[in-house]
Amino acid sequence: MGKALVQNASRIIDENARDLNRAKRSGLSGALIDRLALSQPRIRDMAESLFQIAKLKDPVGEVIETVKRPNGLLIKKVRVPIGVVLIIYEARPNVTSDCIGLCLKSGNAVILRGGSEAINSNIAIFDILNKAASRHRIPGHSISIIKHTDRILVDELLKQAALIDLAIPRGGESLIREVAKRSRIPVIKHYKGVCHTYVDEGAGLSMAEEICFNAKVQRPGVCNAMETMLVNRRIAKRFLPSMIRRFRDAGVQIRGTAEVKRIAGDIRLAKEGDWYEEYLDLILSVKIVKDVDEAIRHIMKYGSYHSDAIVTEDRENAAKFLKEVDSACVYVNASTRFTDGGQFGKGAEMGISTDKIHARGPMGLEELTSYKYIVYGSGQVRK
């Protein structure tokens, strides 16, 4: 399937050009057009993702647990596919091939419903991959695409709880909220990442500076980038001036409290709404806190339970933070940017779940499976 993508790259690029033309005519933003645009290198990247997925261990059939009961029953908990997975996504055509690869590898059938902006690109990618799959005896209809982009079809799909086992919306927060609200199918949600780094009084300050800089600047447009930096009052005067200078030199706009402004000079004052904001940009909220408890309270109030870090050499404060911050991924002395299926050793990912049901944090192949119990007896009956 990966090879078929590369071999048919020019057809994909032609269909993508139709989407791009329409997008430009309808005045789509530059950022969205960039997400939509495909090129030979981008198609090679899509193929490379499929090659990577192909190499991963097959999760289906894995025995998760074995229990031998006193009555002789042998109970095996075995990983099985979920069944039919519906993916609802927006303008990124690479989602089409990634999701086909991940669902197929985990033994699931997949129904794709991408945004109208990318519909020609998506249909071309689907068609190429589906034909390659059929040639290798993947059962028909294992991969399906919804070619009509009317919204009403999504509503109908989301009612088919008897036919579809799981819905995964991939895209902006408003898409996800809409799907979650209307679906009768279980939904795994990937809401925003309002990620924090708390620089504790026990932090090594040069390590803290490297971690915070990386978490904000290395790739600001993604959900695991830091949006708010919390700094312990006792080290604020030693830490903040050089840290903020470095951020400014990298083009980061700082929005801080009055206390931060007194220490760091000319910054914008943060408004209440800033603490909830996922900027996805070179903007950072900064606040000074009394201690680890105040940091935890801030994160639990304003955060999105995605990824949050403490920088400290103090074991007690680290333990408290790791225990009490109820986020999918909590870090001590590392950048929040590591919240990623590849970085976690999962090989590939469907996204980062901010849910607590079924899958939390990076969703790899295992998180796209369910399980069943296989029970081996020799005539046992219940007394």
Add this chain to the structure above:
Amino acid sequence: MGKALVQNASRIIDENARDLNRAKRSGLSGALIDRLALSQPRIRDMAESLFQIAKLKDPVGEVIETVKRPNGLLIKKVRVPIGVVLIIYEARPNVTSDCIGLCLKSGNAVILRGGSEAINSNIAIFDILNKAASRHRIPGHSISIIKHTDRILVDELLKQAALIDLAIPRGGESLIREVAKRSRIPVIKHYKGVCHTYVDEGAGLSMAEEICFNAKVQRPGVCNAMETMLVNRRIAKRFLPSMIRRFRDAGVQIRGTAEVKRIAGDIRLAKEGDWYEEYLDLILSVKIVKDVDEAIRHIMKYGSYHSDAIVTEDRENAAKFLKEVDSACVYVNASTRFTDGGQFGKGAEMGISTDKIHARGPMGLEELTSYKYIVYGSGQVRK
């Protein structure tokens, strides 16, 4: 808390009497009144369940998986509570204490919303357990009960996706369907159990007879009892006459196909609707099938993906059945009646999930937890 139940049994029985009086005046069925009625022995059973739960291993904090990454990051996947669990149930007051015990032991806060029929019993049980919990420094509001039984409050609760993490309806199918339809909170569903036993041509016939008899007769009113028996044509004439005689002697009404009738004599003919039916009673549907494939097709068409068994000494047919029947629990050579948290070694159970998301089959303490990733670094940043 268990001791407090026993010590206050007479208060619970007084409140239960109020519920019973109202139930009798309003003409509730005998079966429902039996479920509602509490007595000293039943209250001791409720207390005993709590003592059992107390003895179970604490699931919270368990390290499920540890990964050391090449960059030195140490990633621990750790079991954590889900958060706030809403239980919606019907007329059985013992659900009140069971759910409080299971949720508390797994670190979750619980909101109970029981049926109006048992409201006085439920409030008494809640009040006794909640007071005992407070005396032992369980945080306030860890256990809550909805004292008003207006339906509209349930609708409001099911919209509180920001405050409640999981809804578990316990009761009849219509209650569960209503909750699933209206909830914006993730729901784990416990639908009906239309359980099958398939007697293969390779079955030891006396073992098959014991297993089928147990699966139907030992306790017919529960979800893991057999509702349909499928028999391979090649052994039907040897197996069915004595099997059906034994069922009849135990008071089981047989509903079979014309072919079954020819072999087993005077039985009722099954209608199409019978194959979908969860009788929960001494009634059994019987069908003769050509082979294991036809048995699997029948089960996947009419079953409820709960518990299904094959009786056979043929390894190939057993393997095929275990692989292709997509039910929560699949058995070879044992009674479906073993689908139960206690029988599976889980110690206690919240019910039997027929869902494939988050929890499938018997739900014990582990299934009432989520997880988070704790990542230990030494200054790692993303390249």
